[in-house]
Structure formats: structure tokens, C-alpha cells
Amino acid sequence: DAGITQSPRHKVTETGTPVTLRCHQTENHRYMYWYRQDPGHGLRLIHYSYGVKDTDKGEVSDGYSVSRSKTEDFLLTLESATSSQTSVYFCAISESREETQYFGPGTRLLVL
């Protein structure tokens, strides 16, 4: 299994507070991704990174920002959490653009 961890694994927060989720990999893969999973929608891409300090938006990026200062870490920030951001968040990594994406264990976020 790919070495991917996510922290925290569970979080409850209140509307309007900032939240940061962390994805850490030990595989030295260039590409990292953040997805959210909601019932009936499968997984949808929020943001992705193709290298240190290189990031781009996915299909559901509004309300989210990301940063990647080191190869192994990819942070997802909700600047001001809303109830619509209650979801399960998955990080994924891939060695190159064409290679398979492997997923972390997920973070369950509840925004009250």
C-alpha cells in the first residue's frame, strides 16, 4: 500500500471557523490531489498539485485553498467552513500524470 496518511481523521468544527487538513506521503510522488466524497456524487476533485508550490483548481474548488511547500505534504484549507463542506475528504497521490492515483484513508469533517 502507498504510504499516505491524513490528519486529522475526524473533525467537528463550527461554521465560520478555519480548518486545515493535512495529507502526508512517503512515496516521493510528484502529484497530489484532494477530493471530497458526498452521497450520490462519487468523488469530486477540489484541487491538485503537480509539484512543490504548483497547484491548480478542480471542479469544486470554491471555498478551498491548498498549499504544498514540501513534496511530502499537501494541505487543504477551508478559510471559513460552511455546513455544505461537511464531507469526507480524500487525498490521493500519483507518480506521474498518467499513473494510477492511490488514496489516503480519508478525513471525515462535520461542520455544525
Next chain:
Amino acid sequence: AQKVTQAQTEISVVEKEDVTLDCVYETRDTTYYLFWYKQPPSGELVFLIRRNSFDEQNEISGRYSWNFQKSTSSFNFTITASQVVDSAVYFCALSEAGAAGNKLTFGGGTRVLVKP
């Protein structure tokens, strides 16, 4: 834009029955990749298979088999002689080779419940 449709939201079978999960995709690219992932009740996403658009050979891995047909834009997945451990949500996904970052588009998933 690319799209993946998994029309079956839930399938219930009795152990040892075969079950086939349908996946239909839409893309304008000629080069693309198709995937299946398994999400067991524990929640993690497990990679099962990856096929590129130039390889239409069917594949078998143990009790799992995949049927890729470009003519019908389908990539169906069959579990033979199902077991209780096969109970999970299965996702089909598509990525286009030309897309930056090889972004995956997922179907809505099919929940498989295997009863003893």
C-alpha cells in the same frame, strides 16, 4: 466534458452468485484511462484495475473480471462466485490523458451487498 455513469445504485445478491456492475463513460479524447476502485465499509478506497483506451483486452484477476468495449463506451466489472467480503461500494472512474494532472472523474458508485 468527461462523464461516468453507474446506473445501478445498489445490487443485492446471495453468496456464490455472480454480479456484474455496469459503467458507461463519455469522453472526447481518444487517449484515456479507466479505473475501478473498491470502498469497503471501513471507508478506504482500494485500487482494483486500470486500463488504457488502446487496450481492449478483457482481464481476469481471481474472481474479478473486466469487460472493456469501446464501441459501447462501457467498462463493466463482474464478480464471480461472490463472497460476503465483496460487500462494498464500487466506483468506476475515467481520466483523460490530455488533462493536466490526470484528473479522475468518478461515477456515483454501486453498492454491492452480498448476503450469506
